[in-house]
Amino acid sequence: MGKFLLLAFRNVFRNRRRTVMTLVMVGGGVAGLLLVGGFFAFMFWGLRESTINGGLGHIQIFTADHFTRDEVHVLDTGIDNWRQVAATVRTGGHVRGVAPRIEFYGMVSNGEKSSVFMGSAVDPDAESSLGFRTRFASGRDLDSKPGGEVEALIGAGLAKSMNVKVGDGLTVLAMTSDGALNGVDVQIVGIVNSGMAEMDARYLRITLASAQRLLQSDRVTNLVVGLDKTENTDRVAAELAPRMSGLPQQLVLKKWIDLANYYKQVRSLFSMIFVFLGVIVFFMVLMSSVNTLLMTMFERTREIGTMLAMGTPRAWIVSLFMLEATLIGVLGAVAGVLAGNLLGVILNHSGIHLPPPPGNTVPMAFKVLFEPSLMIGSSLLVVFSLALAAIVPAIRASRLQIAEALAHV
Amino acid sequence: MNELAEVPELVRVESVRRRFPLDHSFVSALDDVNLRVVPGEFLAIAGPSGSGKSTLLNLIGCIDKPTSGRILIEGVDTSKLNPTRTTALRREKIGFVFQTFNLIPVFTAAENVEFPLLVQGLGAGERRQRVAAALESVGLTARANHRPDLLSGGERQRIAVARAIVHRPALVLADEPTANLDTHNATQLIDLMHDLNRRLGLTFIFSTHDARLLEHTDRIVRLCDGQVQSDTLTSNTPFAETPNKGASHGQVLASSL
Numbered sequence: 001m002g003k004f005l006l007l008a009f010r011n012v013f014r015n016r017r018r019t020v021m022t023l024v025m026v027g028g029g030v031a032g033l034l035l036v037g038g039f040f041a042f043m044f045w046g047l048r049e050s051t052i053n054g055g056l057g058h059i060q061i062f063t064a065d066h067f068t069r070d071e072v073h074v075l076d077t078g079i080d081n082w083r084q085v086a087a088t089v090r091t092g093g094h095v096r097g098v099a100p101r102i103e104f105y106g107m108v109s110n111g112e113k114s115s116v117f118m119g120s121a122v123d124p125d126a127e128s129s130l131g132f133r134t135r136f137a138s139g140r141d142l143d144s145k146p147g148g149e150v151e152a153l154i155g156a157g158l159a160k161s162m163n164v165k166v167g168d169g170l171t172v173l174a175m176t177s178d179g180a181l182n183g184v185d186v187q188i189v190g191i192v193n194s195g196m197a198e199m200d201a202r203y204l205r206i207t208l209a210s211a212q213r214l215l216q217s218d219r220v221t222n223l224v225v226g227l228d229k230t231e232n233t234d235r236v237a238a239e240l241a242p243r244m245s246g247l248p249q250q251l252v253l254k255k256w257i258d259l260a261n262y263y264k265q266v267r268s269l270f271s272m273i274f275v276f277l278g279v280i281v282f283f284m285v286l287m288s289s290v291n292t293l294l295m296t297m298f299e300r301t302r303e304i305g306t307m308l309a310m311g312t313p314r315a316w317i318v319s320l321f322m323l324e325a326t327l328i329g330v331l332g333a334v335a336g337v338l339a340g341n342l343l344g345v346i347l348n349h350s351g352i353h354l355p356p357p358p359g360n361t362v363p364m365a366f367k368v369l370f371e372p373s374l375m376i377g378s379s380l381l382v383v384f385s386l387a388l389a390a391i392v393p394a395i396r397a398s399r400l401q402i403a404e405a406l407a408h409v
Numbered sequence: 410m411n412e413l414a415e416v417p418e419l420v421r422v423e424s425v426r427r428r429f430p431l432d433h434s435f436v437s438a439l440d441d442v443n444l445r446v447v448p449g450e451f452l453a454i455a456g457p458s459g460s461g462k463s464t465l466l467n468l469i470g471c472i473d474k475p476t477s478g479r480i481l482i483e484g485v486d487t488s489k490l491n492p493t494r495t496t497a498l499r500r501e502k503i504g505f506v507f508q509t510f511n512l513i514p515v516f517t518a519a520e521n522v523e524f525p526l527l528v529q530g531l532g533a534g535e536r537r538q539r540v541a542a543a544l545e546s547v548g549l550t551a552r553a554n555h556r557p558d559l560l561s562g563g564e565r566q567r568i569a570v571a572r573a574i575v576h577r578p579a580l581v582l583a584d585e586p587t588a589n590l591d592t593h594n595a596t597q598l599i600d601l602m603h604d605l606n607r608r609l610g611l612t613f614i615f616s617t618h619d620a621r622l623l624e625h626t627d628r629i630v631r632l633c634d635g636q637v638q639s640d641t642l643t644s645n646t647p648f649a650e651t652p653n654k655g656a657s658h659g660q661v662l663a664s665s666l
Contacts, residue, residue: 003523003527004527006520007513007515010515010516014514014515302509302511303511303514305511306505306507306511306513307513308472308496309470309472309499309505310499310500310505310524310525310528310572311496311497311499311500311501311525311528311529312496312528313528314496402467402472402473403467403472406472406511
């Protein structure tokens, strides 16, 4: 077996120029996949972190009822003893903080015109301690302890629709938890531009205390948990789940991935694009390798005939060609991984930025992540492709008529 | 009784025909060829180009099949063997020497000689021992680690001979072994093969139209247009001392039975 491997290895380097060209092709394919895949991974990572830090958090806690029935009145399915729950969660490892939230809706009016809003009530201190960022078109964030007026942030679309700006007032109307209509005058302290027009056309944010007064309830819709690292999400969720079981209300934990539909859609789309690129690379390597290996077979016809004449089993000839192709694949994959990583390092230090994606104004850094799974996957892809490419030449070589092969010029 | 009567047949060619298709007809390469070879013979198949020498060697070497007739190696009818058993027969019983040497270029001389043993599945220790002995027998121990491209034509052919005998075959077939060699190297090769024939009792059958080689042979089978024209023992034959000296080989065999 050792000699057989040695023979295959030496055959690989028999025609060095051709082997180098094949290695460049195979390695180029692997390096290309690593760069594209690495960039996609960087993009996924950026989108994941911006989604989480944009307010989604790593874990959210709801009552089980929240997912099983519709609310008749606001906060019908809210968490009662949320302070106790939040305190319990805070004692867990890797937890950076807990932010209570109320999701509500109602009407907003400027005295002349009314519009529907989707409201979110937050504890500004808790939100900022978790690093949740809000993109402002103008103004500032909510003050956690405002002096007199109730402060509010509204979406840029809603502000335009209501013809208001920072410093102007609005009246917010909503149904209380008892089903009565209540209202509060708010002062706009900031205009939010989330980048999503539909959301900005309906968005309104006030403090948790203001919302509880407006809605006449001490409940919250959910608790948003922020962790030290996203990678700890599964572990913390597994640790927290049993601790939620002894409470009066049945609570459920939702991990960020369960709630990040936009992230999942983007990831799914780009993953398909990557698979498509992988298929292209696979067939490029396959087709060009078939040609190269067939050429190699024709050149070695007499040698194969000699080996067969000496009683070499035909299966050995097949194995030899397959082994040689696999070796080229392995060497090409190693070269590609090295080249891909080197180019990735250079790219990451180059400071190159891509134009802003649709709906964004900030240019996107052109960086790649070094994913071991990507390196292994790309390598296996080209090795498999080459092994597959060797099947036809290998079988043709093994089926040569010995007398004809020996007479081959 | 003479010596031949006591020696079992190694090769028997019986009424062998070999025709090759050409356009819509056939070309006859061999026509009703009969031949018997006993172990230890040093036999030349001579004849002009196209007379069927290589075809006959290919058939005896089981790398081609006759159109009709049969060939027996050590009494085994090769036409009845399946491909696997035919391969095994070639691997174990036959050694080949080719006109163009046909060494594996990426292997060293020693590795080339080792290849048939590798195919036979022998252990590393025995392979090493046999390779050393084979290289020594062709006088190329010092060139063991050289690749074929660093060897002269004569050396390459001697390595090819070592490769053909290393697995101790019953029969060595050599197709025009001196055709690509100069006189000096050709003479050396002829002497080497003859020496191996005499010393180890190896049976050599080779095709040639090289007069230098014919001078050293024990028996010459002359082919012309695919038919045996003559089959004669020469004065070199170990059977030359028999009462049938000077007779045709067919007559010798006939009188021995």
